[in-house]
Amino acid sequence: MVNSAAQVEERRRQFLEQQQKLKNRMSKVKHKIAVISGKGGVGKSTVTVNLAVAFATHGHANYVGILDADIHGPSVPKILGLTGQRLQAGPDGVFPVSGPLGIKVVSMDFLLPDADAPVIWRGPLKMTAIRQFLSDIVWGDLDVLLIDLPPGTGDEPLSVAQLLPEMDGVVIVTIPSELSQIVVKKAVMFARTLGMPIIGVVENMSGFVCPHCGTKTDIFQSGGGHRIAEELNIPFLGSIPIDQKISEDSDKGVSFIIEHSDSPSSKAFMEIVDKVEGFLKSKEKSMQ
């Protein structure tokens, strides 16, 4: 492939222009938090969405955004009841979909012809999509942008880390099992290697209390999240017990922490949110 000098120059100009656009858009977003996990299926998207809802109810309604960076398996629209919505383009760019409490959401799901269509893309295309989500979307002024990253330490997390070096930090979601801990250690090392501050570890699916007899069974073992936080010297944010209503609410597209605010899982959740807010506040103070 031999390009003419003019073509190379034009490409370079386009690239720099997009970099600048990304910088401008993101300068209006006060805090950026990535939610990551080692293994999939640990409830990362559920944690992201409920974190966003909690922020919105804590005085940030209309100023919270979610970027669903899981290109192959976007779950955020379904959990927020936004399936079938579409991104709308205007003169300034493309607008996010507005969800409950004015949460602004961008997801690959809003761009697909139908919900079943698989996105059979290799890495470089995914990097391009994520870059556009950050640079071409009219996010506006936000207090917090939560980025739901797919599991693993591949193209998507790497792209986000490189595109947003000013990331406030990452929340790591895991389940208690040892198997999950091995993979979560990789996620921690990944974040450290890329210089992203770690806000802490959330242990999800932590024990199940039978609604009939009240007996607790540790379906995915117990205590793994706490142990890993101690071992790796990172903050432990809390454990969320299994509650079948979490899956029900996700399927219905309603917020679990609002619908079932009295359940032990919701309370555990709110304590975690308080700690994340504490982290952001202490960061704001240290920067003054």
Added chain:
Amino acid sequence: MVNSAAQVEERRRQFLEQQQKLKNRMSKVKHKIAVISGKGGVGKSTVTVNLAVAFATHGHANYVGILDADIHGPSVPKILGLTGQRLQAGPDGVFPVSGPLGIKVVSMDFLLPDADAPVIWRGPLKMTAIRQFLSDIVWGDLDVLLIDLPPGTGDEPLSVAQLLPEMDGVVIVTIPSELSQIVVKKAVMFARTLGMPIIGVVENMSGFVCPHCGTKTDIFQSGGGHRIAEELNIPFLGSIPIDQKISEDSDKGVSFIIEHSDSPSSKAFMEIVDKVEGFLKSKEKSMQ
């Protein structure tokens, strides 16, 4: 980048040589089955390993292989109790690690300096790794090679589909929730787009029976696997109830279907294996 003609020719020769090696190695493997899922954390690796163990106990000991194609979150070694093992190189190539019942295993985990090291690779490197796993490993004669693919429809599944066009078929693992079904549909469309036959759907984590009082709770909803199989017109292979011993055994590195062969989950598992074996036998017959 301008390469000299000689360099280009040399690259081309190397590539064709590796293609030929891959073909030779894989011609000794009777059946190749990929295990895929839409979402992560649905128990895909657990299903793969127990499928391999079941094949081995059904008269194929020493002739079953597992390729753990999850580069970022390899779980197979842990579940089979092989953590810390290493691939050994010999004059003919690199040998797989030999697990219980002579199951031959290859995983990224056997190549890492330690279990915590993240593999921060983009797509093209992953394709290269998977190609080498298929071409440079001395798999020998195998009756079945099971390929545990990471969730999603990105680089790894695409690479495997392109490198092994003779794939017998794919087993799709899901959990009952609607959220999971949306992503599983993408996996089915992915397999169809790439022309891979679908052996069927396994519904994992299907209801939990309290060991204390016997009450069943559908933690991740119910019936989703069956519904999706009907809707998409693909075989339903069976449902595996949640059993906390599955996670315990995975963490201990012992086979659940051997250690707890009397449990309802093990029995459900064996029925699924019978159907997969039936699929392979009818395929053998049709080719005679």
